[in-house]
Amino acid sequence: MKIEANRDVCIGAGNCVLAAEDVFDQDDEALVVVLEDQPSDDQAPAVRNAVAQCPSGALSLVEG
Structure with missing residues (x-):
């Protein structure tokens, strides 16, 4: 999994x-x-939670 963050949306x-x-x-x-x-x-569950909790939708995950 790879994390993508859109700082323009954050x-x-x-x-x-x-x-x-x-x-x-x-x-x-x-x-x-x-x-x-x-x-x-080990970090994956916390990261998925962080993405789900982002109120602006600035975070996303790319699986693979």
Whole structure:
């Protein structure tokens, strides 16, 4: 799985960081920063939760 983040859509809610702090962070403008664009299998459930909890739809997953 690969994480894609659209920073133009991000509203800086921070739900992604709360769900998977090892994978996501926020910059000085509170916009999403992806730390691990290909998370490990152990991180996958938290990443899926982060994507589902994103209120702006800025995050998506590409399987494969």
